[in-house]
Amino acid sequence: TQLLEQSPQFLSIQEGENLTVYCNSSSVFSSLQWYRQEPGEGPVLLVTVVTGGEVKKLKRLTFQFGDARKDSSLHITAAQPGDTGLYLCAGEGNDMCFGAGTRLTVKP
Amino acid sequence: KAGVTQTPRYLIKTRGQQVTLSCSPISGHRSVSWYQQTPGQGLQFLFEYFSETQRNKGNFPGRFSGRQFSNSRSEMNVSTLELGDSALYLCASSLSGQGAGNQPQHFGDGTRLSIL
Numbered sequence: 104t105q106l107l108e109q110s111p112q113f114l115s116i117q118e119g120e121n122l123t124v125y126c127n128s129s130s131v132f133s134s135l136q137w138y139r140q141e142p143g144e145g146p147v148l149l150v151t152v153v154t155g156g157e158v159k160k161l162k163r164l165t166f167q168f169g170d171a172r173k174d175s176s177l178h179i180t181a182a183q184p185g186d187t188g189l190y191l192c193a194g195e196g197n198d199m200c201f202g203a204g205t206r207l208t209v210k211p
Numbered sequence: 212k213a214g215v216t217q218t219p220r221y222l223i224k225t226r227g228q229q230v231t232l233s234c235s236p237i238s239g240h241r242s243v244s245w246y247q248q249t250p251g252q253g254l255q256f257l258f259e260y261f262s263e264t265q266r267n268k269g270n271f272p273g274r275f276s277g278r279q280f281s282n283s284r285s286e287m288n289v290s291t292l293e294l295g296d297s298a299l300y301l302c303a304s305s306l307s308g309q310g311a312g313n314q315p316q317h318f319g320d321g322t323r324l325s326i327l
Binding site for chain 1: 215217244254267303314316317321
């Protein structure tokens with residue numbers, strides 16, 4: 104059974120601060136996705152990383168896939184209140200495996 | 212391009228009843244996966260259907276079942292409802308499904324099921 108550990112579980116920061124969310128596993132994934140979910144809605148895909156060591160940037164968000172394709176990180180620079188939400192990582196192996204999520208609150 | 216559509220959005224049932232939830236995937240997507248999301252357990256995988264066949268199954272009791280039609284639309288059924296079945300049920304579609312490699316899933320907004 105593949106497991107993805109996501110940390111931290113909760114994060115509350117002030118607008119303008121930087122933060123990093125981690126997603127770790129002992130399993131190797133063929134790809135890893137990051138999603139953001141807002142209340143009352145389904146998760147929305149932010150990015151897919153496929154190659155070990157890959158780094159992708161999406162405006163103020165930087166995603167990195169570990170060299171061994173077992174872990175990933177999401178770094179947000181100068182967080183804004185609009186970044187508030189539940190961030191989920193999901194690893195694709197023989198099936199999809201989701202982390203428990205990081206609930207981010209950015210206070211103005 | 213229309214996204215994944217789930218109906219109904221909200222549902223209230225009582226213990227012992229059964230319920231059917233519906234999911235229409237993105238046009239052209241042949242894989243549909245179902246998940247249960249609760250505050251305590253996060254997103255738990257229920258099952259995946261591809262070309263009308265169940266391809267993967269999570270660790271849920273047999274009360275949870277599903278099917279997929281020839282147009283890729285999928286339904287999920289839960290029988291003999293229990294209080295613990297209260298959750299957000301999410302459906303996600305992708306082109307070729309899990310295990311195919313680089314197949315991001317696109318989620319619907321879910322059905323919020325409450326059991327009284």
